[in-house]
Amino acid sequence: MILYIAEKPSLGRALADVLPKPQQKGDGFIRLGNGDVVTWCIGHLLEQAQPDAYDPAYKQWRLEHLPIIPHEWKLEAKPKTRSQLTAVKKLLKQATDIIHVGDPDREGQLLVDEVISFCAVPAAKRARVQRCLISDLNPGAVKKALASLKPNTEFVPLSVSALARSRADWLYGINMSRLCTLQGQKMGYQGVLSVGRVQTPVLGLVVRRDQEIADFVAKPYYEVLALLQTDCQAQFKAKWQPSEACAPWQDEEGRVLSRALAENVIKRITGQPGRVSKAERKVRNQAPPLPYNLSALQIDAARRFGFSAKQVLDICQVLYERHKLLTYPRSDNRYLPAEHFHQAGAVTAAVAKTSVELAPAVAEADLSLRSKAWNDKKVAAHHAIIPTAKAMDGSKLSSAEQHIYRLVARQYLAQFYPPWSYEDKRLEVDIAGGCFVATARQTIKPGWKTLFALQDKQADDEEEEVPTSLPDLKVGDSLLCLQGELLDKLTQPPRYFTDATLLAAMTNIARYVTDGELKKILRDTDGLGTEATRAGIIELLFSRQFLRREGKQIRANEAGSKLIASLPASATTPDMTARWESVLDAISRKQAGYQAFMAELEASLPQLIDQVDANAFKGLQGGTRPKAFRKRKPRAKTVKRKA
Numbered sequence: 001m002i003l004y005i006a007e008k009p010s011l012g013r014a015l016a017d018v019l020p021k022p023q024q025k026g027d028g029f030i031r032l033g034n035g036d037v038v039t040w041c042i043g044h045l046l047e048q049a050q051p052d053a054y055d056p057a058y059k060q061w062r063l064e065h066l067p068i069i070p071h072e073w074k075l076e077a078k079p080k081t082r083s084q085l086t087a088v089k090k091l092l093k094q095a096t097d098i099i100h101v102g103d104p105d106r107e108g109q110l111l112v113d114e115v116i117s118f119c120a121v122p123a124a125k126r127a128r129v130q131r132c133l134i135s136d137l138n139p140g141a142v143k144k145a146l147a148s149l150k151p152n153t154e155f156v157p158l159s160v161s162a163l164a165r166s167r168a169d170w171l172y173g174i175n176m177s178r179l180c181t182l183q184g185q186k187m188g189y190q191g192v193l194s195v196g197r198v199q200t201p202v203l204g205l206v207v208r209r210d211q212e213i214a215d216f217v218a219k220p221y222y223e224v225l226a227l228l229q230t231d232c233q234a235q236f237k238a239k240w241q242p243s244e245a246c247a248p249w250q251d252e253e254g255r256v257l258s259r260a261l262a263e264n265v266i267k268r269i270t271g272q273p274g275r276v277s278k279a280e281r282k283v284r285n286q287a288p289p290l291p292y293n294l295s296a297l298q299i300d301a302a303r304r305f306g307f308s309a310k311q312v313l314d315i316c317q318v319l320y321e322r323h324k325l326l327t328y329p330r331s332d333n334r335y336l337p338a339e340h341f342h343q344a345g346a347v348t349a350a351v352a353k354t355s356v357e358l359a360p361a362v363a364e365a366d367l368s369l370r371s372k373a374w375n376d377k378k379v380a381a382h383h384a385i386i387p388t389a390k391a392m393d394g395s396k397l398s399s400a401e402q403h404i405y406r407l408v409a410r411q412y413l414a415q416f417y418p419p420w421s422y423e424d425k426r427l428e429v430d431i432a433g434g435c436f437v438a439t440a441r442q443t444i445k446p447g448w449k450t451l452f453a454l455q456d457k458q459a460d461d462e463e464e465e466v467p468t469s470l471p472d473l474k475v476g477d478s479l480l481c482l483q484g485e486l487l488d489k490l491t492q493p494p495r496y497f498t499d500a501t502l503l504a505a506m507t508n509i510a511r512y513v514t515d516g517e518l519k520k521i522l523r524d525t526d527g528l529g530t531e532a533t534r535a536g537i538i539e540l541l542f543s544r545q546f547l548r549r550e551g552k553q554i555r556a557n558e559a560g561s562k563l564i565a566s567l568p569a570s571a572t573t574p575d576m577t578a579r580w581e582s583v584l585d586a587i588s589r590k591q592a593g594y595q596a597f598m599a600e601l602e603a604s605l606p607q608l609i610d611q612v613d614a615n616a617f618k619g620l621q622g623g624t625r626p627k628a629f630r631k632r633k634p635r636a637k638t639v640k641r642k643a
Contacts, residue, residue: 001035001036001037001094001095001096001097002036002037002095002096002097002098002099003036003037003039003091003092003094003095003097003098003099004019004036004037004038004039004099004101004132005039005040005041005088005098005099005100005101005102005112005115005116006038006039006040006041006101006102007040007041007043007101007102007103007108007111007112008040008041008042008043008321009040009042010137010321010322011040011101011103011134011137011321012029012030012038012039012040012101013030014134014137014138014139014142014324015038015101015134015142015146016030016032016038017139017142018139018142018143018146019032019033019036019038020032020033020034020036021033026087027083027087028040028083028084028087028088029087029091037091037094037095039087039088039091040084041081041084041088041102041111041112041115042081042084043081043111044078044107044111044114045077045078045081045084045085045088045111045115046075046076046077046078046085046111046114046115046118047075047076047078048073048074048075048076048166048167048170049073049074049075049076050076051065051068051174053074053076054068054070054074061178061181061182062182063179063182065178066175066178066179066609067171067175067602067605067606067609068174068175068178069171069602069605073167075114075118085115088115088119089119092115092116092119092121093119095125096125097125097128097129097130098116098121098125098126098128098129098130099129099130099131099132099149100112100113100116100129100130100131100132100152101132101134103328103330104133104134104135104328104382105330105332105382105530105532106158106159106161106162106165106530106588107162107532109155109158109159109162110158110159110162110163110166113152113159114163116129127153129151129152129153130149130150130151130152131149131150131151131152131154131155132145132146132148132149133145133148133150133382134328135327135328135331135382135383136324136327136328136388137320137321137324137388138324138388138389138390140389141388157587157588157589157590158588160587160588160594161584161585161587161588163594164583164584164587164594164597164598165580165584167598168197168580168597168598168601169196169197171598171601171602171605172195172196172197172601172605173194173195173196173197175605175608175609176195176567176571176608176609176612177192177193177194177195177196179195179609179612180193180194180195180563180566180567180612180617181193181194183566183612183614183617184559184562184563184617184620186614186617187617187618187619187620187621188620188621189559189617189620189621191544191545191559192544193559193563193617194540194544195563195567195571196537197576197577197580198528198529198533198537198577199537199540199541200563200564200567200571200572201509201528201571201572201573201574201576201577202502202506202528202529202537202538202541203541203546203547203556203560203563203564203572204564204572204573205497205502205505205506205512206497206502206541206547206554206555206556206560207556207560207561207564207572208564209494209496209497210496210555210556210561211561212493212494213493213494213496216493216494218490218491218492218493219251219257219490219491220257220259220488220489220490220491221251221255221256221257221489221490221491222255222256222257222258222259222261222262222486222487222488222489223239223240223256223262223486223487223489224239224240224262224265224266224269224484224485224486224487225237225238225239225240225484225485225487226238226239226240226269226274226429226431226436226481226483226484226485227481227482227483227484227485228274228429228436228438228479228480228481228482229479229480229482230471230473230477230479231477231478232471234471235482236438236467236470236471237438237485238427238429238436238437238438239436239437239438240265240434240435240436241434241435241436241437242254242256243434243435246261249261255489255491259486259488262486263486265434265484266483266484266485266486267484268432268433268434269431269432269434269481269484270481270482270483270484271480271481271482271483272431272432272480272481273431273478273479273480273481274429274430274431274436274478274479274480274481275429275430275476275477275478275479276427276428276429276473276474276475276476276477276478276479277428277429277430277435277475278426278427278428278475279425279426279427279428279473279474279475280424280425280426280427281423281424281425281426282423282424283421283422283423283444284421284422284423284424285419285420285421286419286420286422287371287372287419288371288414288415288417288419288420288447288448289411289414289448290334290335290371290372290373290384290411291334291335291336291373291384291385291386291408291411291412291415292334292384292385292407292408292411293331293332293333293334293384293385293531294312294313294316294329294330294331294332294385294531294532294534295332295503295506295507295527295531295534296334296507297312297316297329297385297404297407297408298312298313298499298500298503298534298535299500299503299504299507300407300500301403301404301407302498302499302500302503303500304403304407305400305403306499306552307400307403307404307499308499308535308538308539309499309503309534309535309538309539310535310536310538310539311400312404312535313329313330313535315400315401315404316329316385316404317329318401319397319401319404319405323390323392323397323401324388324390325350325354325387325388325390325392325405326385326386326387326388326405326408327383327384327385327386327387327388328382328385329385330382330531330532331382331383331384331385331531332382332530332531333378333379333380333382333383333384334373334384335373335374335375335378335379335383335384336373336374336375336379336383336384336386337374337376337379337383338374338375338376340374340383340386341370341374343389344367344416345367346389347386347387347388347389347412348362348365348367348412348413348416349362349389349391350387350388350389350390350391351387351391351409351412351413353391353392353394354387354391354392354393354394354405354409355394355402355405355406355409356394357406358406358409358410358413361410361413361450361451362413364417364450365413365416365417366416366417366418367416369415369416369417369418371414371415371416373415374415385408386408386412387405387408387409387412410451410452413451414448414451414452417447417448417450417451418445418447418448419447419448420443420445420446420447420448420449421443421444421445421447422441422442422443422444423441423442423444424439424440424441425439425440425441425442425470426438426439427439427470427473429479431479431481438467438470439466439467439470440466440467440468440469440470441466441467441468442468442469443468496550496553496554496555497553497554498552498553498554499538499552499554502538502554503534503538505528506527506528506529506534507527507528507534508527509527509528509574509577509578510527512573512574513573513574513575513578515575528574528577541560544559544560545557545559545560546559546560546563547560558620559620562616562617562619562620565613565616566612566613566614566616566617567611567612567613568608568611568612570608570611571608583597584597
C-alpha cells in the first residue's frame, strides 16, 4: 500500500481527485480504488513539548530554573488533532511506501518528516520515502507533480534547518518569556510578556518609531522657486540648489534653515536674466513589476484596501484551497518557471471569465511577450503567486476575495504588456550665480501602466506631483526670472507604522541595521520572519496587547514599550535574526551544522538572561494571568533526531 501524506485536508482531497476510483472515505483518510491511501496532517500535528514535560518542577515559573535547556528533545501531540495523529500512525504501519506531500517550503518539509520520525517508521521504509511538490491544487497541476516525484532524502537539509529553527525559537522564547513575565509580575503585571526572535524585533521597530515621533521637534526650513520665462513666453518653475558656501546654514539633509538667506536669494534673482547651463533628455523603459509573493501582495492589499496581513493570508488560503483560483500563497518567490509560460493562454482565459472587470485587459494582452518573470534559475521550492487555469463565476466570491484575486490577476497580466516608456527632462539654469533645477516626466507609451492607472492615481495622491512637461530648451538659451517664490516649510516627523509599512519594514529589514555585514545578510535573506509567519507575528503582538490600532496607525502600548526597554539591544533589533537566518540558510544548503548552531545559542542564553533590566517594568500594571501558569498534564515523547 502506498500512503500519501498531505499537509492539510484540502491538499489531500486534491490528491484523491486525480488518483484511482472508486474511493472510500474513512476517519482522517481516503482509501483509493487500487488500495492505496491518502491521509493528511492538519498543519503541525506535533509541537515542541512544554518545559514541565522535561521536569515537573517547571510547571511553576521560577527564576532559578532558568535557563531551561533540554538534553533530549521531546515532541507531543497537539490536543486538538491527536485523533488525526493516531490515524496517520496506524496507516504508516500498514504502508509499504510513503509519499511526502507537505507544502513546498521549510515548514511543510518538517511537519511531515517529524510525523514519520515520531511514529517510528523503520529506517528501510524511511529511506524509500518520495517527495511530491504541489503549488497548484487543480487536477492538471497535481497530476504533473505526481509524475515528478523526488527522493525525500534530497530534502533532509531543509528539514534539519526547520528543526533547528523550531528548537532554537523554543529555547529563546521559553527562557526569555518566562524571565520577563516573572519580572513584570513582581511589578504587578499579570499578563504574559512574551519574547521571540522575530516578534520582539518587530515590536522594537514600532516602539522606536513611536519614540522618534514623540521626541520629534519640528524645525522650519526654506526653499526658493524661480518663475522663469522663455523667449517664446512659455513659463515654468525651477528649484534653487544651495551651493557649498551655504553649508553653514543647512542641516545634515541639505535643507536651508536661514530665512534671511532664502530671502536674499529671491532679491538677487527677481527680474534677472538666466541661462540654461545643462539640458538632459532621456527616454527610459521600465519593465512590468514581477508577479506577487505573499509579502508584496499583503503590502499592496494593505495600501489599496486596508487589509491586515492576516486577512490577506486567510483570503489567499480560501482562493487556493476552496476555490482553486490561485497557486500556493505562502510563497516568498516572485519568479515563474519557464514551463508556465506556455500555460498563459489557459490562465488568462480563466481570468477573463472569473473577473469580468479584467476581460478587456486580457483582450489587450500580448501572450507572445515574455517578461523577466520567467526564470528557472530564480525559482526554488515554489514560484510566484498567480491565477490558475480554473475559472468560476466571480460574483460568487466575497468582495474581499474579488479584490485579492484581481490584484494577483492584474499583476500576472502585466507580464504580457510592453514596457512603460517615458521621457525624463532635466534643466539646470544659472541665475545670478545660483543654480536652479527643473525636472519633468512625460509618458510616451503607457504599456503595462494602463493596467494600474486608477491604482497609481490613488497612490500618487499621497506624493508630490511631478510636472509632465518642460519647454524644449538647449544649453545657452536665455531666460528671464520673473520672480522668486519663498516656500516656508517644516520638517516632518516619521510616520506611524501601518499594516503596509510594517510589512514593508519586515521584508526590507536591512535598512534598519547599521552593521555592514549584517545588512548584507538581511538583504540576501527574506527579512524578519517568513512569508508564512509574518501575519501571525503581527497578530500575536496585538493579541498580547503590545500593539494597538488607531485608525490605520499601529502604535505600541505601555506593556510593549516597557518590554523593549527591559531587553538588551540584541533582543530588540534584527541583528540576531540576521545571524540566525544566515546560519539556517547555510544548514539548508549543507554548508553549516545543526550542532554548532544550537551549541552557540545554548552558551549565549545565560548572558542574555543577565542583561534583562528588571527595573524597566516599574509601574507596569494590568494584564491577565498567563495560561502557562495553569496546571497541565504533559504527554510527550522523546524524539532522537540525527542532525
